Amino acid sequence: LDSHLFNLSSEKLKLNTRVTLIHQDILQFQFPNKQRYKIVGNIPYHLSTQIIKKVVFESRASDIYLIVEEGFYKRTLDIHRTLGLLLHTQVSFQQ
Numbered sequence: 001l002d003s004h005l006f007n008l009s010s011e012k013l014k015l016n017t018r019v020t021l022i023h024q025d026i027l028q029f030q031f032p033n034k035q036r037y038k039i040v041g042n043i044p045y046h047l048s049t050q051i052i053k054k055v056v057f058e059s060r061a062s063d064i065y066l067i068v069e070e071g072f073y074k075r076t077l078d079i080h081r082t083l084g085l086l087l088h089t090q091v092s093f094q095q
Helices: 003-013 045-057 070-077 082-088
Strands: 038-042 063-067
Touching: 045 063, 045 070, 045 082, 070 082
Parallel strands: 038 063
Antiparallel strands: none
């Protein structure tokens, strides 16, 4: 968790009532069931698979925007890998 980036972002967005920043481990986070929300983040390579599975299969986010490491991105395009096959039907990727 990057406290410096969170504090900086909070300061920049404090007047924007449409954005709520949450500074918490996403793997421990319980996604809301009834609120509308989007997920935006830059995720670490070593947790990419766990985080992707959680946000795609457990959240009800209307949109998910994640920045991932290029090697992970390429692995997700491989439909011969379990994660790639699962994601192929659920998400669209952009490079």
